[in-house]
Amino acid sequence: MNGHPIMVVVDPSDDVACVNTAWGAHDPAAGVIAVHPTPGATGIGDICxxxxxxLGKPIDQAATLIGAGGREKRxxxxxxxxxxxxxIWHIIVLRAHLLTRRQRARLIELGHDTDAVVTVVWHAAEPPEWAAELPGNHGWKIMTxxxxxxxAARFARKPWRAAAAARRVLHCTPAGQEPSPHADGDAQKQALPPLPTSDFPFFRADAYRSLGPFMRDDDQVYAAFGFRGFEVVDAVYGYGMDMACTWILDQDELGTVSADAGSGGLALDADGLAVTPSLSRSAMERPAALPPGLARHLPATGPEQLESFPHRVGSTRALRLFLADLVADCPTREHAIARIRGAQAGFFLHGLLLAVPALLDRATGRGxxxxxxxxxxxRIRARVVHPVHAAALAALLCTGADPADLAVVPASALDAEGATIEVTQSPVQGFRLPGESLTFGIPEYARSLMIAARHFHQxxxxxxxxxxxxxxxxxxxxxxxxxxxxxGVTIPALVEEGSGQLPWDLRTVCWRIGEALHRREAALARWSSQAGKDDDV
Structure with missing residues (x-):
């Protein structure tokens, strides 16, 4: 990385306003930190x-970092x-005149290694030669x-900014609902009442019957939610529908989605309207069995369509990533179930059956x-100083994988952005997954933990x-x-001992069962209409 000139602020009077300015600028979330050296500590490890x-790390855990290479280096x-x-793009160092030459050299090296601007505040008279105090092949600027x-640091090093999130296209909102409440983050975090255990064709209706206006006013759920029980569940359910529809309609941007070994693939039809399987004719003639009783209810439009339905679509990498994103930020099990049921309804509108395990309320896995x-x-970021320890806990909670499988995952299995990690699943009670690694999605807010672990590893x-x-x-x-x-995180039993039960998302398969009921033109027309209304506001 290219180094930046060292910014030098001379403050011989040790003005309290200068220190207050440094603390006022301190904002790790925005990429700026103010470092206050420990008095009397002269080692490189001390300044680190x-x-x-x-950075907000608990330095009392420094002992966990000790290993090969010595304390200071680790x-x-x-x-x-x-x-x-x-x-971090700007490092402000107070009391720089009290540091040893080696400590200042390490801070300058840190700025070079991380492409951050280093500003040293010198609370003393200027030295005869700055080169003797600020070692290294770099320049420096004396600031007023x-x-x-x-x-000046902001101009020298443009702060990193996350790309603006693309506006979510809400396609599959239940009838009578406006789409905007589903995308409301607060609505997705509200506590939920007990949910019905029925499958997706009946889930929303059963939720309405048990949580809507038919509730008894002496019911415990009514006491907690009033008649809003169904409303809060439906917001989460509708968000799952929207995520499913958006993902399916975006598949043309991803191109053909390859399936796992032994299965077919997903591809859009010629008009880009629906997802269809790219199976060979021999595979079509020998489809795997559908869930009992479903075949007679396929939403096909005639004998010519029935000839090629149903098709089982393998658990593709893209589908696994979608399932990971679907439940990644769910605060409770109930939120995850409501979103999964909503996603099933969204898939169904597109002629697809997202077949999740029966008794979803008892299933294991992420979400x-x-x-x-x-x-x-x-909490992990604030309470764990070791990057690999923090990432291991985050990966376990995010993937639901067995710790023994995570322990052997190579660093190369984490992608460049820290967005996905591939884990090879070991046999579980006689079950063995396909030979290829399983790809798990990492929520955006957790990716820095994974990236820190990789940097430390390197x-x-x-x-x-x-x-x-x-x-x-x-x-x-x-x-x-x-x-x-x-x-303060509870580590769940991800695979029930003796049950042989795999996580729900690894047992989820997708079937092509008929023509899409929801067409792309209608979705885009609705989106254009909604966007026009928003522009008029």
């Missing part, structure tokens, strides 16, 4: 602990890894004050027993083929258990 403290690697992962240095919401991530000299998360799991899951306690 100060950097970790500025702490230094952790500081670099977290600075990179948290996208810290506010000017902050402005149901394995959950990683934004609150979990914030800085410690490990190869991409070596296990990434193993050191964070430990023998008999000891590190996972300890980190879970620190973060």
């Amino acid at each position: 602990l100060d950097v970790l403290a500025a 702490i230094s690697h952790a500081a670099t890894a977290w600075t990179l992962a948290e996208r 004050g810290l506010p000017q240095a902050i402005v 149901l027993m394995a959950r990683l919401d934004a609150d979990h991530v914030e 800085l410690c000299g490990h190869d991409a083929s070596e296990p990434l998360l193993g050191p964070g799991i430990g023998r008999d899951n000891q590190h996972l258990i300890a980190v879970g306690r620190l973060a």
Whole structure:
């Protein structure tokens, strides 16, 4: 990475306003940290602990970082890894005149390694030679004050900004509902009442009967929700429908979606209106059995369509990523079930059957027993200093994979953005999944944890083929258990002992059962109409 000139602010009078300006600029979430060195601490590891403290990490856990390479080097690697992962672009160092030359050299090196601007505040008279105090092949700029240095740093290093999220196209909203409430983040976090256990064709109707205006006023659910019980469930259900429809209609942007070995693929038809299977004729002649009683209810339009239906579509990588995104930020099991049922209804509108396991309320897996919401991530980020330990816990909660499988996942299995990780599933009670690795999606708010672990892995000299998360799991899951306690996170039993039950998303399959009832033209016309209304507001 290209280094930036060191910004130097000379404050010989030790003005309190200068210190207050530094603390006012401190905002790790926005990419700016203010480092206050520990008085009397002269080691490189000490100043790196100060950097970790500025990043909000618990430095009392520094002992967990000790390993091959020595204490100072490992702490230094952790500081670099977290600075990179948290996208810090400006490092302000107070009391720089009290640091040793080696400590200042390490801070300058940190800025170079992370492409961050380093501003040192010198609370003393200027030295005779700045080159002797700021070692390294770089330039420096003497600033008139810290506010000017902050402005100059912003011009020197454009702060990273996340790309604006694309506006969600809400296609499959239930009749009579406006789409906007479903995309409301607050609506998706409200507590839900007990849900019906029925399958998706009956789920919404049963929810209306049990939670709508027919409720008894002496019912416990009524006491908690009034007549809004169905309303809050329907908002989550509708959001699942919208996500399903958006994903299906966006498949033309992804091209043909390849299925796992032994299965067909998904591809859009010539008009780009519906997803159809790319199976060979021999595969069509020998379709796997549909769920009992479903075949006679297929929404086909005539004998010529029935000839090629049903088709079983394999669990593709894209489908797995969709299922991961569907439940990634669900705060409770009930939210996940409501979204899954809504997604099933959305698939059905497109001539697809998303067949999830029976008794979904008892199933295991992500969203149901394995959950990683934004609150979990914030607690992990604030309470765990070791990047690999933090990532291991996040990966376990996000994927629902067996810890033994996660322990052997190589660093190369994590993609460049930290958005997906591939895990090879081991046999479970006699069941064996297809030979290919399973791809799990990582929620956006958790990706910095995975990226920090990879940076730490690389800085410690490990190869991409070596296990990434193993050191964070430990023998008999000891590190996972300890980190879970620190973060206040309950680690679920992801596979019930003796049951042979696989996570729900790995048992979910997709069938092509008929022509799409929801067409692309209608969806786009509705979207254009809604966008026009929004523009008029």
